[in-house]
Amino acid sequence: MRYGDFTPYDLVLLLQGLSVSLALFVSTTLIGLLVGTLWAVIRFYRLPVLAQLVAFIAELLKNSPVLVQLFLVFFGLPAFLKINVTPTEAAVITLSGNSAAFIYVIAVSAIESVGRDQLEAARVFGLNRWQILRRVIAPQAAAFAVGPLTGLLVNQLQVTSLISVIGVIDLTKVGNILNLRTLKPFVVWTIVGALYYLTAKLVAYAGARLETRLRAHTKWKGL
Amino acid sequence: MPTILSWLNVKRSGGGWGTTPLKNAAAVDTDLLILLSETGFTIEARRLQFDLSILAKHIPFLLEGTWLTFKVCLISVIGSLVLGLLVAAARTSSSTFLNRLSAVYVDMFRNIPFIVQLFFFYFGLPEIGIYIDALSTGIIALSIAGGAFTSDVIRSGILAIEPGVIEAAQVSGLKRATIFRRIALPIALRTSVRPLGSVFINLILTSSVLSTITLNELTGSAKIVASQTFRPFEVYFVLLVAYAALTWSVSIVIGALHRHLNRNQAEGVA
Known part of the structure; x- marks a missing residue:
């Protein structure tokens, strides 16, 4: 077994894969947050055709496997539109869209979680629709949404592992490469699994911290 | 057209x-x-x-894949339900050891990507001398991963039961196993039909990942059709709609089941 042993360089490879996974996770989460919130705002303003369209797209994205969406973007779009799509681009497009669909659902329920009486009070107070959204709904909805959002993000982190199938060298792909070279599946996949596990725990921890911060105003401070 | x-x-x-x-x-x-x-x-x-008409002659092949997906999902749903029940029982039991063990299982399988778990089993099992085909590996991996989510749902259903109900059963002199089987479980399962449904829908969607271990279920066979026809857009578009239709119909069934099981409940409770 001359080339079958683990080398110190494998650690670098693993960290590289992890950073690719993390970079894609963070960027697609940010894009997804932006797009998903925008969709929710479209729904909030009840824009005629757009709101229905957004609801339909979100439903379609939520109810189909990410792998199939990935194939559609990576294999389907280039063949259809005669354009070039790199694996990373396809991954960013797909994961952002998928995150956006789920974030849309969370954002909609967060907006609806704010009591109607508050909206009425704000309207009587003379605030317009945007001011109500910005000053009354957004702060409370954000605190409401952080919990489900953390759960979603932990899930989305795991979904990023699927992009290895279309050839992005992320953590799972690195695991695949190491597995094929060393033929030690238990060691390789345990390490890869542990890295994902730790990252997921980190995301959950950060979410919990943020939630306590955003909910600080409702906490009982004592008399 | x-x-x-x-x-x-x-x-x-x-x-x-x-x-x-x-x-x-x-x-x-x-x-x-x-x-x-x-x-x-x-x-x-x-x-x-x-042009969707090019897919016409591949429909029987795709239906074969759909049938395999259906089989895999059905067995995995049953497997994860059984596993989930056992683990939920362990997690809500008074034994500290069982509690910890089941908590570790749920935590691990919920926080590690399914594809990594799948590769762990697919490449790892032959290493320790267990030679099973991709289909069995896929079903086992899907059941174990699904079991983690299922057990969490059932557990929260059990924890939501009013303590008075359990106390009444204890006072009536029922054995612990009987209380769990006859009192706790029916109530917990009834309230958790909807979340269980979304876990199972997720399981159906996750089953597409099995195509990466050479299993030609719906996604796997669509991959083959796409490479034969050179029309990936049409193929994957139809696949996307097919999965959406499938999970959508499952969610309708779940909703109906939920309403049927909770028909005697007061509005707002269930």
Whole structure:
């Protein structure tokens, strides 16, 4: 077994894969947050055709496997539109869209979680629709949404592992490469699994911290 | 209806590509054409084809894949339900050891990507002398991963039961196993039909990942069709809609089941 042993360089490879996974996770989460919130705002303003369209797209994205969406973007779009799509681009497009669909659902329920009486009070107070959204709904909805959002993000982190199938060298792909070279599946996949596990725990921890911060105003401070 | 869109690709000699969407390439303004050709652009009309009829002769093959997906999902749903029940029982039991063990299981399998778990089993099991085919590996991996989510749902259903109900059963002199089987479980399962449904829908969607271990279920067979027809867009588009229709119909069934099981409950409780 001359080339079958683990080398110190494998650690670098693993960290590289992890950073690719993390970079894609963070960027697609940010894009997804932006797009998903925008969709929710479209729904909030009840824009005629757009709101229905957004609801339909979100439903379609939520109810189909990410792998199939990935194939559609990576294999389907280039063949259809005669354009070039790199694996990373396809991954960013797909994961952002998928995150956006789920974030849309969370954002909609967060907006609806704010009591109607508050909206009425704000309207009587003379605030317009945007001011109500910005000053009354957004702060409370954000605190409401952080919990489900953390759960979603932990899930989305795991979904990023699927992009290895279309050839992005992320953590799972690195695991695949190491597995094929060393033929030690238990060691390789345990390490890869542990890295994902730790990252997921980190995301959950950060979410919990943020939630306590955003909910600080409702906490009982004592008399 | 093979053509629904035509695109006009304008290529500048030595330059980059620009693409202009047009309703009908034939109706391009002639002035524009002259202008473009005089300024050193070449014009090339490309047709965007969206033709579902090419899939017609591959339908039996795709149905085979659908049948395999159905089998895998059915067995995995049953497997994860059984596993989930056992683990939920362990997690809500008074034994500290069982509690910890089941908590570790749920935590691990919920926080590690399914594809990594799948590769762990697929490449790892032969290493320790267990030679089973991709189908069995897939079903086992899907059941174990699904079991983690299922047990969490059932556990929260059990924890939501009013303590008074359990106390009444204890006072009546029922054994612990009987209380769990006859009192706790029916109540917990009834309230957790909807979350269980979304776990199972997720399981159906996750089953597409099994195509990565050479299992030709719906996604796997669609991959083959896409590479045979060179029409990946149509194939994967249909696949996306098919999965959405499948999970949508499952969620309708779940909703009906939920309403049926909770028909005697007060509004707002269930």
